[in-house]
Amino acid sequence: MQKYYQQEIECASPEKIRELQNERLVKQVKHVWDNVPYYRKKMEEKGLTPDDVKSIDDLHKLPFLSKDDLREAYPYGLMGKDLKDCVRIHSTSGTTGKRVVAFYTQHDIDLWEDCCARAIVAAGGDETDVCQVCYGYGLFTGGSGLNGGSHKVGCLTLPMSSGNTDRQLQFMTDLESTILCCTPSYAAYLAESIHERGLRDKIKLKAGIFGAEAWSEEMRRDIEKSLGIKAYDIYGLTELSGPGVSFECSEQSGMHINEDHFIAEIIDPNTGEVLPDGTQGELVFTSLTKEAFPLLRYRTRDICVLTRGKCSCGRTFVKMSKPRGRSDDMLIVKGVNVFPSQIEAVLIENGYQANYQIVVDRVNNSDTLEVMVEMTQENFSDNLGKITDMEKALVSALKAMLGIYVKVRLVAPKTIQRSEGKAVRVIDKRKI
Amino acid sequence: MxxxxxxxxxxxxxxxxxxxxxxxxxxxxxxxxxxxxxxxxxxxxxxxxxxxxxxxxxxxxxxxxxxxxTVSAVAVPDRMGGLNELLNVIADAEISIEYMYSAFGQKDGVAYMIFKVDDIDKFEETLAAKDVNVSGVEEFGLK
Structure with missing residues (x-):
């Protein structure tokens, strides 16, 4: 069995990786300085020129980028290449409704697919495998990322996209899928459906690559037991490419970051100070090879720990823990980024007050999102039909904004608790 | 009324x-x-x-x-077919009923019903013309 997709780099010595990072960082900073006026201005404000960055020891001098910058620079402000050189976009939701759009050259896609291929091989995949990809295809990066990686490995790829469980199970049994790629909650749901239909003996899965949402060790063991597979975590974000920024190996103790393409730092989210390895803090990534959307020191808002040291799998790439939380108020629901501010904007636009509460839960392994909204004098009517019509319009507007179903619960005025000072907007009941 | x-x-x-x-x-x-x-x-x-x-x-x-x-209170004869006759009149006049419900109790052989319709003036005129008792404030006991 093939063990690595690109052994030379995946198992390179720390010195060699560092040398490569130094060389690529200097080149990337120059590329950004020359082509991204938005970031060049940020560097100039700090009195920096590309000459100030000679190695990764100088990385800390560079200014951060945040989701706010992405919003401000929307849509073309952070591009490092002309549109004519780009071949694709992917997109995710932003903080206040404006979406984040990331651009890709063919080269960018090629390297991204390499990263996904590494994840598939690390999960035991090779050209004899049948890889069923049930992440969403489209603007979401999950589907096309794993699809591309699966092609590179040479697996027979089933581009299923998400949903339609009957069809998923039919292909899984008829074509004997061996690797499953989807969100962990969908994997748990499929596992349940497989048992309910008595299909356990008909499936040939050996591994699953599950990402795009938080999941616990307990959930991992449940899925592994139920499907008879080994379940691997994968991490990524659209701003940096998509899934495959980091991936788990057979040791299942953290995700190896593809350090030839990304430099990871951990910072104190309040001061921005760089923290040593092994300390918990906010994860920051610098993209070393992206051409079209070359983000330097991008603050992910994910709270993690980095661990270095030789891994039993043979890889030398630094490992990141599963994200342990967020340094902002972003929620991940069904793999989709949700900001309370987006929900607030929709409520106000639809004539409701900004007093609301968001309740997130996980029911039968699937995330649910409910928004409690207070009825107002203006929206009230003696005609129940008018109220339910308004409620439906609000559900549609939220779906248009977030891309997922949100249950709206109308409550009596002044029943949502007003807390002293900061309002409690989000109640997350999920036990992850 | x-x-x-x-x-x-x-x-x-x-x-x-x-x-x-x-x-x-x-x-x-x-x-x-x-x-x-x-x-x-x-x-x-x-x-x-x-x-x-x-x-x-x-x-x-x-x-x-x-x-x-504003809704309309109507005295409906408390006998078989009472409401049926009333609804016939309303349907003939092409008046839409948004909702309706009955009031507590009854007196002198009539039951009171509350109607919310799309055109209350036309509704009351139609009933008056057909000699249907649209109940008054007094008999309904309102202040």
Whole structure:
């Protein structure tokens, strides 16, 4: 069995990786300085020129980028290449409704697919495998990322996209899928459906690559037991490419970051100070090879720990823990980024007050999102039909904004608790 | 006869209706008719009371949302086919009924029904022309 997709780099010595990072960082900073006026201005404000960055020891001098910058620079402000050189976009939701759009050259896609291929091989995949990809295809990066990686490995790829469980199970049994790629909650749901239909003996899965949402060790063991597979975590974000920024190996103790393409730092989210390895803090990534959307020191808002040291799998790439939380108020629901501010904007636009509460839960392994909204004098009517019509319009507007179903619960005025000072907007009941 | 109806937003939870009847009782308000339209999560309570203005005021003081609308109270003969005849008249005049419900009790062989229609003036004119008794404020016991 093939063990690595690109052994030379995946198992390179720390010195060699560092040398490569130094060389690529200097080149990337120059590329950004020359082509991204938005970031060049940020560097100039700090009195920096590309000459100030000679190695990764100088990385800390560079200014951060945040989701706010992405919003401000929307849509073309952070591009490092002309549109004519780009071949694709992917997109995710932003903080206040404006979406984040990331651009890709063919080269960018090629390297991204390499990263996904590494994840598939690390999960035991090779050209004899049948890889069923049930992440969403489209603007979401999950589907096309794993699809591309699966092609590179040479697996027979089933581009299923998400949903339609009957069809998923039919292909899984008829074509004997061996690797499953989807969100962990969908994997748990499929596992349940497989048992309910008595299909356990008909499936040939050996591994699953599950990402795009938080999941616990307990959930991992449940899925592994139920499907008879080994379940691997994968991490990524659209701003940096998509899934495959980091991936788990057979040791299942953290995700190896593809350090030839990304430099990871951990910072104190309040001061921005760089923290040593092994300390918990906010994860920051610098993209070393992206051409079209070359983000330097991008603050992910994910709270993690980095661990270095030789891994039993043979890889030398630094490992990141599963994200342990967020340094902002972003929620991940069904793999989709949700900001309370987006929900607030929709409520106000639809004539409701900004007093609301968001309740997130996980029911039968699937995330649910409910928004409690207070009825107002203006929206009230003696005609129940008018109220339910308004409620439906609000559900549609939220779906248009977030891309997922949100249950709206109308409550009596002044029943949502007003807390002293900061309002409690989000109640997350999920036990992850 | 045009009368005032008070509507309130109700959450679907135990004790919600009691909160309202408590306030009405404490303020000496007498209910003449009551109706609830509901979904699984919430509902609309519609009330005909002897003093609509006072009711609206005391409920709002308690932080509730109320709206006052104009509905029509009609005396329907309390016999077989009574409502059927009335509905025939309304349908012939092409008047749409948004909702309707019956009031508490009856007297002198008539039952009172509350109608919310799309065109209340036409509704009352039509019934008057057909000699259907549109009940008055007095016989309905409103202030």
């Amino acid at each position: 045009k009368i005032k109806q008070i509507s309130l937003f109700l959450e679907n939870r135990a004790g919600q209706l009691l909160e309202i009847t408590k306030i009405l009782a404490a303020n000496g308000i007498n209910m003449k008719a009551l109706n609830i339209a509901e979904t699984s999560d919430y509902g609309v309570l519609r009330l005909i009371v002897d003093d609509a203005e006072k009711t609206s005021a005391v409920l709002r003081e308690s932080g509730m949302i109320t709206i006052t609308s």
